[in-house]
Amino acid sequence: MEYSPKRRMCSVRYGERDAAGAAKASAALLEDQVRVLDPDDPEIRVTLHNLARWHGEAGDAAGAAAALAGLLEDLLRVLGPDHPNTLATRANLDHWREEAEERDLKNGNDRS
Template sequence: MRVHRLVQHAVRDTPPARAHRGPLVRAAADALPEAWPAEDHHDQALAAALRTNTTALTSHAGDHLWHPDSHDLLGRAGTSLLDAGLHQAATTHWQHLTANAERLLGPDHLDTLTTRTNLAAAHWQAGRIEEAIAIGEQVAADEERILGEDHPETLASRANLATYYQEAGRIEEAIAIEEQVAADRERILGHQHPDTLTTRANLATSYYAAGRIEEAIAIGERVVADRERILGHPHPDTLAAVEVLRRWRAA
């Protein structure tokens, strides 16, 4: 919605609005994700307007979006900023959410771990690799302690950390993590699960970066075959894997 600032102020300043601030805030927060497109690129203008609406809402929401847990809208807006490539705005958003989550939910709450995970991703996308690694290492350790080493979130955080290591040129460390995550995901999720395929594709990329081209090609061929069988040839993930394999074979 777009409403003149004076009208907004007048509405918020009425006694009923002041008396029922919490339910009104949560009602608006429930409505915004309902209007959000499944993928931002389907309607970028709408996504931008919804991010603006979210900012307006959260600026007046106080702590009402944090009980009993963080509202889904907060994460949706942050993901939208990342998808839009607005790295600085995304970093600021996730820093603010992380501070609130730690203050209101505690450092070991699952929502707090999620906000820190996304903060690391924002740093990574902005090219601040060392910051991403520092946060990613702590999140991976905390999730292993709280959730267990086989939990999907723990595996995802370790996979993210491997990506950050690879970006920083720490290839052998990335390979060590990816080999273990690939084995764990295949054991827990099965060899056809999308997360398993993604981890194997990342491992192949790390092998290639380390000069282990034949090993990269062997895994890449398996990833292409599995994605063609599971997702179909026209799927973007399949086509991407085919193109990567073609370049490796040429090398």
């Protein structure tokens, strides 16, 4: 399956400062990757990382946290809990979870 045009679309959207469009394109790319690649393929982890970043930059803290949670599961399984990428992802996940909670509280939503 050829999915490089979808990866290019993610970059184009992001280059146009369309983080929400880049996140949408990344989600479509991820669907293809999950379908055709080995679950441990590093490309899937790169796409999950980019998806999280673009969700966050688009103002979707909950979407960023969800993508990072999926990425963290993969990293724990493939690289282990002490790998630098796992540790960085855990820190980023904590950040976006806190951001999502703050936004929910600001908007009158209580997640507890």
